[in-house]
Amino acid sequence: QSALTQPHSVSGSPGQSVTLSCTGTRSDVGGYNYVSWYQQYPGKAPKLMIFDVSKRPSGVPDRFSGSKSGNTASLTISGLQLEDEAAYYCCSYAGSYSWVFGGGTKLTVL
Amino acid sequence: QITLKEPGPTLVKPTQTLTLTCTFSGFSLSSIGVGVGWIRQHPEKALEWLAVIYWNDDKRYSPSLKSRLTITKDTSKNQVVLTMTDMDPVDTATYFCARIMITYGGVLRLDAFDVWGQGTMVTVSS
Numbered sequence: 001q002s003a004l005t006q007p008h009s010v011s012g013s014p015g016q017s018v019t020l021s022c023t024g025t026r027s028d029v030g031g032y033n034y035v036s037w038y039q040q041y042p043g044k045a046p047k048l049m050i051f052d053v054s055k056r057p058s059g060v061p062d063r064f065s066g067s068k069s070g071n072t073a074s075l076t077i078s079g080l081q082l083e084d085e086a087a088y089y090c091c092s093y094a095g096s097y098s099w100v101f102g103g104g105t106k107l108t109v110l
Numbered sequence: 111q112i113t114l115k116e117p118g119p120t121l122v123k124p125t126q127t128l129t130l131t132c133t134f135s136g137f138s139l140s141s142i143g144v145g146v147g148w149i150r151q152h153p154e155k156a157l158e159w160l161a162v163i164y165w166n167d168d169k170r171y172s173p174s175l176k177s178r179l180t181i182t183k184d185t186s187k188n189q190v191v192l193t194m195t196d197m198d199p200v201d202t203a204t205y206f207c208a209r210i211m212i213t214y215g216g217v218l219r220l221d222a223f224d225v226w227g228q229g230t231m232v233t234v235s236s
Contacts, residue, residue, distance in 0.1 A: 001172070001173050001174075003156065003158075034213075034221040034222075036220075036221070036222035036223070038157070038223075040157075045206060045226040045227065045228055045229055046157065046206070046208075046223075046226055047226075048220075048222055048223065048224045051220045051221060051222035051224070052220070052221055052222070057220070057224065089156065089157050091157075091159070091222065091223070093221060096170065097162070097164065097168060097170045097212070098159075098162070098170045098171075098172075098173075099147070099159045099162065099210075100159060101149070101156060101157040101158060101159055102156070103156045104156045104157065
């Protein structure tokens with residue numbers, strides 16, 4: 001069970017769209033539709049942004065959307081805002097009621 | 111309101127055993143599909159899933175740390191306890207507990223860690 005692979009950093013300008021990727025294997029991302037995404041500000045606890053690949057909890061702006069193709073899940077943030085600058089982590093079910101996180105992506109809003 | 115809370119900062123010596131208690135409110139760990147997990151984060155590093163215990167007392171551990179971890183629950187006290195043996199300075203990290211609700215018995219749930227504690231800093235040093 002290895003950590004999911006995420007790009008170390010991504011950047012974008014306000015108003016633009018950015019897509020963060022999360023690559024796993026058929027044993028996790030590719031095998032189940034249980035991918036979630038978390039936003040984390042420095043010194044704070046993670047916040048759930050997307051669950052079950054593409055669903056948003058109440059209160060999360062619809063600028064945040066998720067998708068999956070094969071072993072890679074993606075988080076797209078449209079209409080980028082300064083407040084979106086944070087670290088983003090993906091997480092996937094890995095079978096046998098266990099879980100695995102990604103290495104995280106630092107999003108910079110220029 | 112659903113809350114989870116870890117204890118205050120902890121200092122342990124190398125080779126000692128760490129015991130962390132997560133105290134939660136606003137939900138029951140006896141409800142079908144509900145679990146509480148532990149996740150840690152090394153300074154400036156990624157989240158790492160450690161363990162989870164479910165309503166039915168099913169326990170799952172990270173394969174890389176399984177030999178050192180034990181997770182238990184006290185449903186009456188709304189607490190989940192994680193113990194980690196043989197602590198090493200590399201285990202210095204912030205430890206979070208979080209609720210998870212999984213799809214089970216045909217009932218769809220979030221299948222994600224939806225509510226987190228604020229985290230507690232654990233330092234391993236002699």
